[in-house]
Amino acid sequence: MIVADRKPLQEILEMIKDFNKILIIGCKGCVTVCNVGGSKEVGILASSLKIARKKEGRPLEIDEKTLERQCDPEYVDQIKDIVNDYDAIISMACGVGPQFLSERYPDSRFFPAVNTTFFGGALQHGIWEERCAGCGTCVIHYFEGMCPIARCAKSLLNGPCGGSAGGKCEISKDVDCIWDLIVKKKMEQGRLDDLLEFRPAKDWTTSRDGGPRKSVREELVQ
Amino acid sequence: MRLSYPSNVKIIQVPCTGRVDILHLLRAIEDGADGVYVAGCLEGECHFIDGNLKARKRVQYVKKTLEEVGIEPERVEMFNLSAGEGPRFAEIAREMSERIKELGPSPLNVKKAA
Amino acid sequence: MSELKSGSNLEKVLKAGHFAFTGECGPPQGANVEHLKEKAHHLKGCVDAVNITDNQTAVVRMSSWAASIILMQEGLEPNFQMVCRDRNRLAIQSDILGIYAHGIRNMLCLSGDHQRFGNHPQAKNVFDIDSMQLIHTVKTMRDEGKFMNGEDIDVPPKLFIGAASNPFADPFEFRVHRLAKKIAAGADFIQTQCIYNMDRFREFMKNAVDMGLHEKCYILAGVTPMKSVGMARYMAKQVPGMDVPDSLIERLRGAGKGNVAQEGIKFALEQIEEFKEMEGIAGVHLMAIEWEHMVPEIAEKAGVLPRPQV
Ligand code: SF4
Ligand code: SF4
Numbered sequence: 001m002i003v004a005d006r007k008p009l010q011e012i013l014e015m016i017k018d019f020n021k022i023l024i025i026g027c028k029g030c031v032t033v034c035n036v037g038g039s040k041e042v043g044i045l046a047s048s049l050k051i052a053r054k055k056e057g058r059p060l061e062i063d064e065k066t067l068e069r070q071c072d073p074e075y076v077d078q079i080k081d082i083v084n085d086y087d088a089i090i091s092m093a094c095g096v097g098p099q100f101l102s103e104r105y106p107d108s109r110f111f112p113a114v115n116t117t118f119f120g121g122a123l124q125h126g127i128w129e130e131r132c133a134g135c136g137t138c139v140i141h142y143f144e145g146m147c148p149i150a151r152c153a154k155s156l157l158n159g160p161c162g163g164s165a166g167g168k169c170e171i172s173k174d175v176d177c178i179w180d181l182i183v184k185k186k187m188e189q190g191r192l193d194d195l196l197e198f199r200p201a202k203d204w205t206t207s208r209d210g211g212p213r214k215s216v217r218e219e220l221v222q
Numbered sequence: 223m224r225l226s227y228p229s230n231v232k233i234i235q236v237p238c239t240g241r242v243d244i245l246h247l248l249r250a251i252e253d254g255a256d257g258v259y260v261a262g263c264l265e266g267e268c269h270f271i272d273g274n275l276k277a278r279k280r281v282q283y284v285k286k287t288l289e290e291v292g293i294e295p296e297r298v299e300m301f302n303l304s305a306g307e308g309p310r311f312a313e314i315a316r317e318m319s320e321r322i323k324e325l326g327p328s329p330l331n332v333k334k335a336a
Numbered sequence: 337m338s339e340l341k342s343g344s345n346l347e348k349v350l351k352a353g354h355f356a357f358t359g360e361c362g363p364p365q366g367a368n369v370e371h372l373k374e375k376a377h378h379l380k381g382c383v384d385a386v387n388i389t390d391n392q393t394a395v396v397r398m399s400s401w402a403a404s405i406i407l408m409q410e411g412l413e414p415n416f417q418m419v420c421r422d423r424n425r426l427a428i429q430s431d432i433l434g435i436y437a438h439g440i441r442n443m444l445c446l447s448g449d450h451q452r453f454g455n456h457p458q459a460k461n462v463f464d465i466d467s468m469q470l471i472h473t474v475k476t477m478r479d480e481g482k483f484m485n486g487e488d489i490d491v492p493p494k495l496f497i498g499a500a501s502n503p504f505a506d507p508f509e510f511r512v513h514r515l516a517k518k519i520a521a522g523a524d525f526i527q528t529q530c531i532y533n534m535d536r537f538r539e540f541m542k543n544a545v546d547m548g549l550h551e552k553c554y555i556l557a558g559v560t561p562m563k564s565v566g567m568a569r570y571m572a573k574q575v576p577g578m579d580v581p582d583s584l585i586e587r588l589r590g591a592g593k594g595n596v597a598q599e600g601i602k603f604a605l606e607q608i609e610e611f612k613e614m615e616g617i618a619g620v621h622l623m624a625i626e627w628e629h630m631v632p633e634i635a636e637k638a639g640v641l642p643r644p645q646v
Contacts, residue, residue: 009290040245047248052291054252055329153450154421154461158468158521159514161447162502162529163576170576171452183510196513198472198521201425201465201484 001030001121002094003128004037004114006045012090013052015111019087020058022049024113025079025101026066027093034128036114037092039066045092045113070097076104083108119150136206136213142194144185149202151178157199159183227315239263240273247284247298254331257322259299261314267304274302294325341478341524342496344441345413346385348646349619350525350554355612356619357640358415358527358556359383359631362392363403372403376410378628382635383412384643385442387527387621390417394454401435408439415498416440419448424464425473425484432477436493444498444527445470468521471499475522499523501555503540504533505577512543519553526553527621530560530571531607533579541616550616557611560623561634562600565589601634608638 016022024042032038046062053060063086068075070093079101083089088109091098095116102110118130133150139157140147149155153171160179163170169177186192204210236242239262250258260281262274278300285295299318303310340347349356359379364371379386386407390400397403404414416435423431435443447467451459465473474497476482481492499518503511515526531537537557544550562568565588572580584603591599604622611617620640624631635641 009287013291043245044248047245047252048287048291051248051252051288051293051330055291055293153452154447154466155463156447156466156468158466158517159510160505160507161467162500162505163449164505164507165576166506168576171450177506180507183507187507187509192510192513195510196517198468198517200472201469204464 001033001119002096002116003034003118003120003130004031004094004116006036006041006092006114007112009048009052012045012111012113013049016049016060016088016090019060019109021061021085021087022090023063023065023079023082023086023088024090024092025070025097026064027068027070027091027097028066029069029071029093031093031114032066034122035126037094039064042066042092045090067093069093070100073100073104076100080105134207135202135204136210137203139202142199143182144189144191146178146182146185148178148182151176157202159195227312228319230319231315238268238270238273239277240268240270242277242280244280244283247281248287251284251288251293251297251328251330254328256328256331257297257299257318257325259301259314259318261301261303261311264302264304293329296321297325297328342441342494344385344496345646346415346442347496347524349384349644352644352646354619354644354646355640356384356554356556357382357635357638357643358385358387358619358621359628360387360389360621360623360625361403361407361628362389362625363398363400365395365397367398369406372398372406373410375628376407376412379631380410380412381643382631382641383622384619385413385415387415387417387444387623390419390446390448391422391454392417392449394421394449394451394456394459396455401431401438401440404435404440405438413442414440415442415444417444417446418470419446420463420465420467420470421448421451421461424462428465428470428473429477429483432474432493432495433489436495441494442496442498443474444500445474445523446500467499468518471497471518471521471523479522497522497524499526500529501526502529502577503531503537504529504579508536512540512547512549515544516547516549519549523553525618526555528556528558529577530558530623532571532584533581534607534610536579538614541614545616550618554618555616556619556621557607557614557617558621558623559604559607559611560625561597561604561627561630562588563597563627564600565596568600601630601637604634605637608640 024046026037026039026042042064046064050060050062083105090111090113091101092113098110098112119132120128120130122128130150132147135149148157153169154161164177164180167177167180169175186195239260242260247258260277262277268274281298281300284298289295301314361375388400388404391397400417404416407414445467451457451461473484474495477489477492478494481489483489501515568580568585568588571578588596588599608620611620
């Protein structure tokens with residue numbers, strides 16, 4: 001899923017300082033799963049903002065709504081009758097949400113309440129970790145199902161750098177060296193020879209380096 | 223058993239403090255409470271394993287939120303006591319009342335000149 | 337004698353079977369050419385080539401190619417270092433052509449330290465290719481006269497290709513394989529990370545020799561004399577992939593106030609003596625970090641002077 005973190009309250013307060021009537025829109029997709037932008041978090045943000053503004057003596061009127069998804073015109077459409085009732089709209093979806101909203105409602109002001117961080121999964125409740133960098137050409141089968149592009153700090157394709165120590169990456173003792181894990185699994189599986197093979201430079205045209213991407217599937221296009 | 227505790231404390235009963243949500247605490251402040259605290263079982267004695275530990279973390283979250291918007295985090299607190307400790311319950315209520323009196327009314331209740 | 341790959345002094349020294357002795361020099365954090373020249377002056381005549389670091393530890397310094405050229409003007413042979421952190425394949429290949437055009441003949445290919453602990457942690461890193469692919473690129477440019485995209489190069493750069501090896505990083509079992517891989521990718525010579533744990537290094541070299549790697553490539557052992565107990569402790573604790581045994585720290589401490597630096601040099605000299613005899617070792621790479629003025633004394637005491645004229 002796409003993982004995100006809530007922006008600091010002060011940053012959000014600054015964004016909306018000139019407005020008095022706000023709609024906060026959550027999303028039931030990834031950001032609900034990673035507990036950052038679902039209906040519950042919408043409620044918490046609404047209450048926090050109201051407290052802050054009440055304290056300033058400039059009470060804020062806030063309505064709450066959570067859409068099925070914000071990355072789909074079908075659901076984005078659902079606010080068309082109320083969108084004009086607000087001075088500004090805060091989206092708690094990943095970076096896609098506020099963009100889809102802005103495109104659909106060009107006359108309204110939209111603000112992001114979360115920082116979209118990575119594609120990952122939950123290690124346990126409350127802890128998420130990056131797994132994929134969306135490079136557009138998946139190669140994890142060469143590496144025992146582990147992605148060195150997203151998970152090695154230097155995206156190395158030919159083995160661990162000289163900074164790998166005790167299973168940890170040179171950038172931090174809190175970050176696993178993915179190459180340590182790849183090598184160990186290859187050894188356990190008796191496939192170390194795979195790693196002796198030279199892996200040529202990656203073709204990055206399918207990643208963001210090739211420019212903004214689009215996926216067209218003719219069989220679905222109507 | 224009748225124990226005297228300050229009448230300014232409004233008690234809301236929940237089956238387990240694990241049921242107390244961040245939003246409950248925030249809403250209390252938002253609606254004008256000068257302080258709000260959670261009285262849970264002793265740590266390690268939760269019937270639902272870790273309800274009181276979850277409550278503590280949520281209280282911490284709310285403290286942080288208040289701090290971010292410039293409100294004294296001490297207005298929100300977590301206490302732990304064993305289920306049968308009536309006197310301790312009353313003591314905590316007095317303690318919290320005292321604390322809030324010292325802090326004064328919530329900034330949300332102070333009328334600002336426009 | 338088969339044909340030289342680059343004709344660099346370092347290559348000739350190694351090919352002639354001499355025990356090579358290389359030095360290292362970090363470019364200034366500014367355009368202080370005089371300071372760079374002064375450092376170079378200490379190394380002159382003491383070493384076969386001088387590594388010029390490339391924004392080492394991700395701290396911005398004068399570019400390694402520019403400092404390499406200044407060194408050449410001072411009559412020293414540079415070993416131009418390049419890291420993959422700061423350049424994509426376009427910049428990498430054009431810099432390779434550029435340094436060759438200016439007469440640089442040695443190049444050390446590195447991945448580069450992550451910028452997180454450098455002085456611009458806010459930077460976006462590149463890592464378009466890794467050090468292995470960089471080695472392969474330089475070799476393809478030299479031997480096949482082709483760019484990475486397969487197009488022909490009009491006058492290919494003929495470089496003596498170096499790579500680094502850290503025998504002390506983890507996973508230990510994989511390190512010798514990684515060395516083999518770098519040699520297969522095209523490394524002509526290897527300079528190792530600073531060695532302090534001699535037991536572990538002997539084991540590493542035994543494996544390398546068993547695999548015949550020393551016959552395919554020149555391996556230079558990395559030596560950095562310890563200046564102080566604090567430096568030893570820092571290296572032991574703070575530098576990932578560095579193995580400083582407690583016994584060495586004890587030995588330095590035991591030397592007593594005022595004698596630690598001399599003890600550090602003594603240990604380095606003992607190491608060099610052993611490397612001269614160690615099977616598979618073709619020379620020593622002396623990294624006297626901000627201690628360039630000590631290099632003549634160390635070289636003298638190590639008995640590696642005068643340097644061979646080839
Ligand atoms: S190889 Fe590419 S697509 Fe596959 S997990 Fe890694 S970044 Fe994602
Ligand atoms: S320590 Fe491991 S994960 Fe970190 S940059 Fe080096 S190889 Fe990659």
